Amino acid sequence: MAVSIEVQRSRGWQGLIPYAIILLATLPIIILYGWLLYSSFFERVEGLRPVGPFTLDNWRFLWAPERVQQLQNKSPIIPLTINTFVFAGSVAGVVLLVSSMAGYALSRLKFKGRRMFLGGVLLLHSFPTVVLLIATFVVLRWLGLYDQLLGVILVKAAFELPFGVWIMKGFFDTVPWDLEMAALVDGANRIVTWWRIVMPLVKPGMLALGLLSFVQGWNEFLLPFIFMPSGNQATLSMMVRSLLGEGRFVDYGTLTAIGLFYVMPVLALFLFAQEYFLRIYSGGVKG
């Protein structure tokens, strides 16, 4: 740490160049989010010039949804939010549960077809979801999970699993064999060793993967939209889509406010947990 600071100082203003480039590259996104926030507090915005005084009207959907004309005939926002949380949380939970066990097995156990399985996982990871929609539909129908949140949770988790399994295998690979051997000699069985010795050591990876899967679930639109057509258990992404797609007059003020409301959890997660997100790409360096 001290070393890198030293280096920066000696370079003087040149050390700022990378930051300048990063700032330049991210500026459009920052401006867009800024504009979103800004315009959610005015009735209308023309370019950057607000029309009318500062108002909280656009956020009325939070406390008085019945007065928002656009939200008539729609599910109230709070249950939708809860649905989205349940959806994203369950996806993260399933991904963590399966990835942590499958990753361990792939990292530690010898079994027939292990290499092929690893290759297959990688292949699946690069497979576009859309291609499998019809097959997935058939499977869901057959399981009786079509048009249910549970079904979509399973589908989304399944699509996230190749990445999760691969990442967790990487984290498990960094745990020295010696530790497991020591635990076995100390009297633990394989399960206890996995749970009490190995899992605590891959906790940073679990945290990162859990957060990432949560965000993936939170942002998911296509799967709930297609596999829950009735909208009984709709999620926020479906609602934002429906506000846009109504065809007639669109209340952009409310739309920006709802959109902002929708991305806030994700922004918050990235702000507070960016350290963990970074770890996932550093290949599971021990924290």
Add this chain to the structure above:
Amino acid sequence: MRVLLDQLSKSFGPVAAVESLDLEIRSGEFVALLGPSGCGKTTTLLMVAGIYKPTAGTIVFGERRVEHLLPKDRGIGMVFQSYALYPHMSVEQNIAFPLDVQRKIPRPERDRRVRAAAEQVQVGHLLARKPAQLSGGQQQRVALARALVKQPDILLLDEPLSNLDARLRHAMRGEIKRLQKDLGITSIFVTHDQVEALTMADRVALMRDGRLLAYDTPEELYAWPRNLFVAEFIGNPPMNFLPVEITQRDGSLVAVSDGLTIDLPESRRAALAASAPARATLGIRPEDVSIEPAGQGHLSGEVYVVEPMGREQVVDVRVGSWAMRVIAPASFGGQIGDRLDVALDVERVHLFDPDSGERIG
């Protein structure tokens, strides 16, 4: 507890790591598995521990066959080369882990035993620390405490000293040896360092390429190496070797090489006469060679280099194309290029069959 390895073998695919190993370790004995890297010593240890399943052969603890048992059911404690302390647990939790997984030890008893194990290796004051906050020596003590806390019948140590610096290694060598004797626990340790093996163990099993080459006390291994490999491997600085021819001359046996004729001692003649081949490899330890004034030794040569070791000096003497290491007293004042003679202590000459490597006579 007695440990018996009978025809123990382990292969990894087509590669045989250990082949038909027979070894008996008496109760309370401290045995070293010594050999160069890749000789199968750690594989053997891990089979005793139950981490590896033998491909063939049996392992007996006391009167009980254990090769099919899981590590947890074998009553062993083990110290790993890397120490393998659990990084997320405190020292106290590390030492307690073998007791905690048993689940039937009441809390006060557990705490008492953890404390006792820690005190035994002088880490009682470090219980609250995490392994990362300990020095290498302290980590090793914690690893020892963890191995001993459940009072195992057998203690296994894998290269226990290799991660320590030279001074600490010396200190721990003595400490581990003393601890082993105090506890009277049957112990096996693996090392590639002959000094460790000779200084610590009651008996040393020397291995190469998955086979046991010699199994004896350090004194015997040193004084009567059974074959060329043992002779080469044991001893520091290593033994000198010279190809010779053995012939009868004037009713006595002599070993002849260019410019060198050595009368072999009476005591060896009988054995040699029976089986002596014409050619042999003669071995002599550096301390069994002495430096003599010119004209009074077996061979004359020239000082190639002198290495002062404090208590003594190791002198490399070039005799023709042949280099010979000699241990000279610290008072030896020779310089590079000096001409001198060396004399061999003929009673301490070792002869080996150059083809089979086995000892002759």
